[in-house]
Amino acid sequence: MKIKLILFIVLLLVASIFITALAEKEISKQIVIGRLEDSNDLDPITQDGNVNIWIFNLALEGLVKTSDDGTAIEPCLADSWDISEDGLTYTFHLKKGVKFSDGTPVTGEDWVWSFLRARDTEESIWKFSLTALKDVTAPDDNTVILTLKEPWAPFLADLAMFNALVQKKAYYEKVGQEAYSQKPIGTGPYVIKEWKRGEYLLLEKNPYYHIKGLPKTDEIKFVVVADSNTRILQLQAGQIDVATFVPFDKMKELENDPQTKVVGFPSTETRTVVFNHTKKPFDDLRVRLALEYATDKQALLNFILFGYGEVATTYTSKAGKYFNYGLKDRGYDVDKAKALLAEAGYPDGFETEFLLPSGNQVYEQLAILLKEQWSKIGVKVNIIALEVGLAVTGYRTMNYEISVHHWTDDIPDPSQQADRLFIPERTNCVWTGWRSDRAIELVKQGVREINPTKREQIYLELQQIYYDEVVEMSMFYVPYPIAMRKEIEGFVQTPFGNYRFENLVKYLK
């Protein structure tokens, strides 16, 4: 009898332990994320800095969005859509009952206003993406019809961009531009609650969010911790839960720390070394090729990014659409580089200047290592590290010989980057001064070609031209280096940098 009783008690104990373990784990009310710098303005149509986009994208939503891995377009506030055969009319069927974060319903008028403001405001920064938009109408509160002047292949992708998000017209008109740019109102999972400049930005759960039960965490606090060492110490001490922009040399240490884990989220960030094609000897393809052959990219990657990231073969990243997998890294071949230089008339090499912004560890290391590698073919590099504003001005007025450049995509479509890179009127081909009529022609075709197979061919050819011409020297694809406490789950960052925090939680021990 006694044994039975003891057995029963033991069983009861074991069962209770199991039941407790099965019960839902308790989660924290707030998650604190440390970042490098503060946002400055949250108006989605006049801003394109990541510090701003990544925040207002948590508070605002559009008709469609990119999938978490960045490869596809998914429904967001539109449940479905029809595209007319001529590709000129897009009819979106909206999700019913969606409300703004202040509890008022989203109306057709809000949609029309949001699109027209993005297209017609003079200082709207990405109206380029809406140039094909002829008209917006909302026959009822559940339908939005967008008509185009001409077929525009990347249109759906453009609608997933940050300037095509629905915002509340009446609120804008009530508070005015200045107040609005501090706190726009949308339908996203979070609402901007409090913003102390240079200190923190507090987001609060949107009580009217259209997906029941989400987001899971009540508050997200973005704190500004400019010093990377301090940011990491704060993470280790548990003062912050997530650290963004972790220096790559610290990733291993945080990976080995029993309290923290690290993730390198794939991004569309590509870093390149740019040549000023309007200056000798960089106008000569053989010289550009020689420098590429004289560069051991894998060694640079291992040293600078500690193995995170990948050697780049073209201007666009693998996270983007229509990536040309046929292009291979040319490899490291000093003899070939020397032969090319000799052929170009520089058998003993030449002397050149490398302009870069000071204080950027990755660029500084890159310049020093390139100086060392290129010295083997007689190219003498003088590094000129200038304060950021001076370096940017020097670069964009083409007062440089060699410099650095980086790009991150905003949409899952190659048209945006191709436009900036190949159309000289935009940025003088990222301030290289290079020009190709064939490339210009292809870029123009690319936005009009509706047939996906033909379209793919266009962008593959553009990458081939860029590769053959060594327009820039593609260096690395760089991931987003994130470190977080072990208790954090559900942190998602898309290749475009946008955060997806609907399922972000911090389990309490």
Next chain:
Amino acid sequence: MSMLNYAFKRIIQIIPILIIVSVLIFFMIRLIPGDPVTIRLGPKATPEMVRILTIKEGLDKPIPVQYIIFIKNLLRFDMGNSIVYHIPILVLLKKRIVVTLFLTLFTLIFSVVISFPLGYLAGIKENKIQDQIIRTGALVALSAPQFWVGLILMILFAVSIHIFPVGGWGDTWLQHLRAIILPAFTQSLMTAALLARNLRNGVVDILKMDYVDFAKSKGLDDKVIKNRHIIRNAMIPYVTLIAMRAAYMLGGSIIIETVFALPGVGALMIESIYGRDYTVIQGVVLIFALVVMTINILTDLTYAYLDPRVRFE
């Protein structure tokens, strides 16, 4: 001249100095290559976008015209909006000034608390072992890089033992107090070292003065000699140095603020210079020119209290 007249005269003198400062800062920051619009818009901006925003911010107008607009607004106590943040400069500055003032105050308290006894002790024990130790310590404190000291202190007192937060400013006054101790202590080391050396040298010199010997021969109590003759006379250069350091610290310390993630004026200033946020730079420089001049006047008035021989002229 009475003290009041003197103070009034000094206050009037501030006006022409402020005008000169405003002209210098306004034109000088615009002479640096780089403009706020290009820097803000980033690598994807087309020349068209740059042009539109330049006009919107009024940066296309000739610089003298921009200066006149600036002065006109200033006379209406409007320092304008930040080009980067699009909010009034005073709103941007208010909070940050509190942080910097708090940091400066605590740094000064620590500096005085550390330097006064040590400096005095080193002075009266000239060349003895106490003096040697204090002087060596001061040398170490002066040469140790602040960011390094800050990080070490943070690892010791915030990460290993959780007495203080790992940087940050906190939300309540109690949290601010906890947050300010490590950065203030770190920042005070250098000032304390300077002050201690200064006080020590002052005491050493004064001890050799005839009036000290005379006071001793009169049979005055040691305590009286110490308080009335030594300390009081050694205090004048000491107070001058404190005032100079305070004025310097009020400009904000970029290193301390960055390492300890404090939202102070230093971080704002550097950020504004990098971003060529002209209006913020102008505003901050003008306000601090005013503060520094006020401190100088107050210092001069303090001399008179410390040394009755000082006359207002």
